[in-house]
Amino acid sequence: MTTLAADREIEALMALHPKGFDLSLDRITRLLERLGNPQDLLPPVIHIAGTNGKGSCAAFSRALLEASGRLVHVHTSPHLVSWHERYRLAAEGGGRLVDDDVFAEAIARVAKANDGQKITVFEILTAVTFILFSEHPAEAAIIEVGLGGRFDATNVVERPAVSVIMPVSMDHEAYLGDRVELIAAEKAGIMKRGCPVVIGAQESETALQVLIETAERLECPTFVYGQDFLAFEENGRMVYQDEDGLMDLPLPRLPGRHQVANAAAAIAAVKAAGFEISHRAAEKAMATVAWPGRMxxxxxxxxxxxxxxxxxxxxxxxxxxxxxxxxxxxxxxxxxxxxxxxxxxxxxxxxxxxxxxxxxxxxxxxxxxxxxxxxxxxxxxxxxxxxxxxxxxxxxxxxxxxxxxxxxxxxxxxxxxxxxxxxxxxxxxxxxxxxxxxxxx
Known part of the structure; x- marks a missing residue:
């Protein structure tokens, strides 16, 4: 894949705009209005926050939906080698990383709409996500939070199909706070009134309490790991359980016991977002899921x-x-x-x-x-x-x-x-x- 055109556009942006994060939604909101609010034109959104496991949850969600024959867009960050990895566009037979010319054109269009206003590169690239995902057909969009949740540039989707909070622990303290309950409150900022919420396995009871209380205050249908759904390893298999019953599945292809809980959160999230998952699709997803750079x-x-x-x-x-x-x-x-x-x-x-x-x-x-x-x-x-x-x-x-x-x-x-x-x-x-x-x- 040639990456020169998109890379040149991003390098030009980095020369103009500050590096790092500036936690506010004012700039991204202004820019999106100039672009016609593409974030309001997306297919059902699975929005994922958390300290650890966000990417794995996104990978499992994609695998589940694609195994069900669905067309899925996926936004993740950061990338490992190429900026293109952040944008996987829906395609028959499985999503593909965005083509360089399509990516470069979208960046140029967003930069032009911004018209030199103060903004971060991450915010421009998030607006690119919404442009790409609104202009290419799909049945679902999986969007991973960049940093935190409440003020993350992705947090402009007003009615997500589901908000997912993966395990919360200490990280980015300079931006999010120096106590786990403060970090949990920032992550909970992606919850929207009345929209379903899935809370993955939490290490901290304090974090869990903050997440549950926020969801209750916003009157969100809430699905909590260990209460409303769970998964465990038994005889070399993964057993997933929720109010609909049991699914006896192969162990996830991603190594580590923690991936059983991550897979469970994804199953709960995809179901909460309104998609049916057959036993056959779930089996296929566990066997085909891929997440580069993580074990x-x-x-x-x-x-x-x-x-x-x-x-x-x-x-x-x-x-x-x-x-x-x-x-x-x-x-x-x-x-x-x-x-x-x-x-x-x-x-x-x-x-x-x-x-x-x-x-x-x-x-x-x-x-x-x-x-x-x-x-x-x-x-x-x-x-x-x-x-x-x-x-x-x-x-x-x-x-x-x-x-x-x-x-x-x-x-x-x-x-x-x-x-x-x-x-x-x-x-x-x-x-x-x-x-x-x-x-x-």
């Missing part, structure tokens, strides 16, 4: 070839303590099935709780190699990150790159084929997929 196995590629022979390599973009816990649990599950020594190659950015992330792997990882994240201005220097890992009780050493860490491990490890996790940042995950020659499609 993704790297079986081949330029980087994979540098690892020790027979190594089991996993890539994950999770970057906060909550993500660290679920990734560590997924790896512990792998360890139970097939014991191997585990090594971690990690790069992180400075807005994340690095020690908190590393603590999840104490007692599980033999050694950490810390690497720079060259694709972000906020990358933590590899020597500093090694100190954070050491503070969390791990042994660590800085390396100049993922490639060099893999080669060092190959040249020095004298034991059974290891298991290797490359993780700690979506920026790192994207860079690895790019360098490996296996970008998302």
């Amino acid at each position: 993704q196995k790297l079986a081949q590629g330029r980087l994979a070839e540098l690892a020790p022979r027979g190594a089991d390599i996993w890539l994950d973009g999770g970057h906060n303590p909550g993500a660290g816990v679920v990734v560590a649990e997924a790896l512990a599950e792998q360890e139970e099935k097939n014991p191997r020594p585990l090594f971690l190659i990690s790069g992180m950015i400075n807005t994340k709780d690095q020690s908190g992330y590393f603590r999840a792997f104490k007692g599980l990882v033999r050694h950490v190699y810390t690497v720079p994240v060259n694709t972000s201005d906020a990358g933590v220097p590899n020597d500093e990150l090694a100190i954070r890992a050491t503070e969390a009780g791990l042994t660590a050493e800085p390396m100049s790159s993922v490639a060099n860490a893999l080669m060092l491990l190959r040249d020095t490890w004298d034991g059974p084929p290891p298991r290797i996790l490359i993780g700690g940042s979506l920026y790192l995950a994207g860079a690895v997929l790019d360098e490996n020659g296996t970008p998302p499609t």
